[in-house]
Amino acid sequence: MSASATEVGQADRPAPAESERWPRGISRHATMRISDVLAALRIEFPAVTNSKLRFLEEHDLIEPVRTPSGYRQYSPADVERLRYVLRQQRDRYLPLKVIGEQLDALDAGVEDFTLPHARLAAEDGVTQRPAGSGRLTAARLAEEAAVPSELIDELVTAGVLRPEPGGRFEPWAREIVMLAASLGEHGIDARHLRSFRAAAERQVDLVEQVVAPLRGQTSASSRAHAGTVAAELGELCARLHTAFVRAGVADVAP
Structure with a gap:
């Protein structure tokens, strides 16, 4: 091949792409408005707001594209990056600094992360169960925690559990009841x-x-x-x- 042909062949090749920020393999074409992003995230994070997204942007965890008019536009990759940040806050209570360090590692390819499936959440932000959601009656709470209904009464009397005015319990009460039941097996009862x-x-x-x-x-x-x-x-x-x-x-x- 002649030198000129080689030069032409090299010119025809696309320039090597710069190292992409995590997540890779997902479109970085920024066409989504902030309302589109909120709609995509609220199935799992119903409390997320545009102010929350701006707050994460201020901490350099997300970098939306700015249009000539100053409007923010996001890509599908940006949405997954936001989903990662929000999950780390919700599920692991990690500080933003630590999440930022994790993202830096992911950007550098130091560690890998498999995108989990979205989890449905109720309006109050509590993850929904596959069958049913919302507040629990005492009977339902006892059934789901697999404990005698008497234990629920004991925990309420002791002030460990506090039902709402309608007599129902928040979904997180189930974990408290299950832990109380396990402690009870060792003689630690509700009053303790x-x-x-x-x-x-x-x-x-x-x-x-x-x-x-x-x-x-x-x-x-x-x-x-x-x-x-x-x-x-x-x-x-x-x-x-x-x-x-x-x-x-x-x-x-x-």
Whole structure:
């Protein structure tokens, strides 16, 4: 092949593409408006708002394209990146800094991540169960937790569980009942669990004190920040409590 032919062949080849940000293999053609993105995400994150997306953009977790008029446009890859961030916040209570470090690693190809299927969520943000959703009656709660209905009554009497005015319970009460039942197998009954509830409420009060100044601000970004900080603090409190219990149990065990 002559030199000129080689030059022509090289000119015909597309230039090597720059390393894509994660996720790879998904369209990066930005044609989605913010309303389209919210519609795509709200099946799994019903509480997400445009202010939340702007807040994540401010923290460099997402970079939408700006049109000449200044409007934001997103690609399907951007939506999956947002979905990852929101899942890490919801499911693992990770701080934004840690999520950002994870995304940097994914961008660099240091670690891989398989996109999970979307999980349906109720209007209050609680993940739906395959059969039915919403608040639970005492009978339904006992059935789903596979415990005698008497245990529900004992937990309510002890103040461990607090039903709503209509007598129904939030879906997360199921986990509390199941844990209470497991502790009961070791002789730890409902009255012993009041201290757990009291300790948790003191921690929630502390979180509320920290978040109150943010929640009192009028900007949508500040309110979104308040929710993020509350989730992070809640997870840190839970981890600290776990660390104290594990350390104490280590001293008890032979």
